Amino acid sequence: MHQFKYRDNKLFCESVDLDRIAAEHGTPCYVYSANTIRENYSRLSDSLAGVNARICYAMKANSNLAVLRLFSSLGAAFDLVSGGEIRRVAAAGGNIGTSVFAGVGKRVEEIELALRNGIFSIHVESEAELHRIDRVAGGLGRKAPVAVRVNPDVDAGTHAKITTGKSENKFGVPFDSALDIYRTAAGLENIEIRGVQIHIGSQITRVDPFVAAVGKMHPLVEELKKRYGIGYFSIGGGLGIAYEHALASGDPAWWDKEDGGGSLLTPERYGEAVVPLLKDLDLEVLLEPGRFMVGNAGVLLTRVEHVKHGAGRNFVIVDGAMNDLLRPAMYDAYHEIVPVAEAREGDSVNADVVGPICESGDCFARQRTLPQLAEGDLLAVLSAGAYGFVMAGRYNTRAMPAEVLVDGDKVAEVTARETFERIIANERIPDFL
Numbered sequence: 001m002h003q004f005k006y007r008d009n010k011l012f013c014e015s016v017d018l019d020r021i022a023a024e025h026g027t028p029c030y031v032y033s034a035n036t037i038r039e040n041y042s043r044l045s046d047s048l049a050g051v052n053a054r055i056c057y058a059m060k061a062n063s064n065l066a067v068l069r070l071f072s073s074l075g076a077a078f079d080l081v082s083g084g085e086i087r088r089v090a091a092a093g094g095n096i097g098t099s100v101f102a103g104v105g106k107r108v109e110e111i112e113l114a115l116r117n118g119i120f121s122i123h124v125e126s127e128a129e130l131h132r133i134d135r136v137a138g139g140l141g142r143k144a145p146v147a148v149r150v151n152p153d154v155d156a157g158t159h160a161k162i163t164t165g166k167s168e169n170k171f172g173v174p175f176d177s178a179l180d181i182y183r184t185a186a187g188l189e190n191i192e193i194r195g196v197q198i199h200i201g202s203q204i205t206r207v208d209p210f211v212a213a214v215g216k217m218h219p220l221v222e223e224l225k226k227r228y229g230i231g232y233f234s235i236g237g238g239l240g241i242a243y244e245h246a247l248a249s250g251d252p253a254w255w256d257k258e259d260g261g262g263s264l265l266t267p268e269r270y271g272e273a274v275v276p277l278l279k280d281l282d283l284e285v286l287l288e289p290g291r292f293m294v295g296n297a298g299v300l301l302t303r304v305e306h307v308k309h310g311a312g313r314n315f316v317i318v319d320g321a322m323n324d325l326l327r328p329a330m331y332d333a334y335h336e337i338v339p340v341a342e343a344r345e346g347d348s349v350n351a352d353v354v355g356p357i358c359e360s361g362d363c364f365a366r367q368r369t370l371p372q373l374a375e376g377d378l379l380a381v382l383s384a385g386a387y388g389f390v391m392a393g394r395y396n397t398r399a400m401p402a403e404v405l406v407d408g409d410k411v412a413e414v415t416a417r418e419t420f421e422r423i424i425a426n427e428r429i430p431d432f433l
């Protein structure tokens with residue numbers, strides 16, 4: 001469910017007209033719904049009521065300070081993947097002592113930063129890294145709390161660039177060598193074994209891959225509990241969202257209808273499937289959802305610059321581009337695109353929605369049926385709250401877009417549009433030129 005809905009023929013975010021946001025904050029601009037995030041958080045935690053669960057929001061999906069503050073106020077911990085993210089959580093007042101630090105290539109300084117900030121656990125991805133963490137902890141005169149990320153070798157049935165739980169991926173240690181690496185860890189002076197971790201991929205829209213992975217891990221987790229007294233099992237993130245029918249998915253009735261066959265992943269269905277597999281382990285269960293928490297809570301607002309009728313193809317050229325929202329170019333991702341002024345019944349066009357960047361990949365949608373559009377019309381690219389702004393860049397010397405947070409009838413610009421001076425601030429022309 002989300003809170004982007006038409007009211008009086010205009011698209012609203014909660015109680016705020018998106019037209020007004022575009023007028024006041026300009027475009028392209030990300031808009032987030034605080035109450036959608038709150039609802040996503042409580043639905044997922046309610047669905048796991050049968051176990052002692054801790055939600056570590058995977059902040060790489062959307063790391064705006066205001067968004068982090070919101071999660072922190074809900075009681076969330078964080079899944080962190082860099083020193084920069086550790087510092088962001090600190091800047092937002094979040095709790096690092098309940099959070100976990102993941103990633104295949106953690107630098108020495110990042111491990112130090114995590115330990116100095118009292119990280120709850122570091123998720124280890126290789127034996128080499130385990131030895132590095134041991135050395136760094138020894139240097140600081142501390143013990144490093146760790147869990148090993150085990151690769152359960154299950155197919156999450158998702159896009160090749162976001163599947164992580166197959167043995168050919170760079171993530172985690174192979175299932176069959178997990179016990180060996182735990183034995184090594186147990187022998188290291190500055191390591192404290194705290195848990196075990198899996199994360200099998202992203203945008204997983206069925207429950208069976210989660211069931212397969214947790215089921216496969218179950219005997220190993222039991223064994224680790226017996227041998228090393230581990231206290232938690234992190235089952236990762238990866239819960240998918242509705243990209244197609246994104247607008248309709250804001251309506252509970254749509255879920256009732258579509259979910260009739262039991263094919264769509266919902267937090268309730270996820271909880272029903274995994275809780276029974278986890279209950280008897282009697283461990284704390286950590287989750288690391290990113291996309292699920294914020295994906296449907298954000299849109300990218302963009303304005304039509306021109307409508308161009310090419311030879312046999314129409315183009316809607318908008319002011320947003322691949323530098324603002326990379327997912328279509330990078331993952332061939334589908335995003336539903338809707339007009340902010342609700343379309344009247346009648347004429348529609350088939351068009352590609354493209355940005356102004358000199359790359360054929362700068363395309364948000366191909367051959368999409370849209371209402372008749374004209375210069376100045378506003379469009380909302382839906383489901384853009386996760387892996388949107390955080391992947392934005394400055395290609396073509398385009399400024400980073402603005403971000404706006406809506407909470408009921410309140411509106412705040414939580415990231416100002418970047419200025420040209422900021423874009424070039426770190427550049428220097430050397431004397432010898």
Ligand SMILES: *Cc1c(COP(=O)(O)O)cnc(C)c1O
Binds near residue numbers: 103236239
């Ligand atoms: C990216 C990532 C997540 C979050 O993935 P989502 O698909 O956004 O839920 C969780 N855990 C780890 C280790 C990750 O790398």
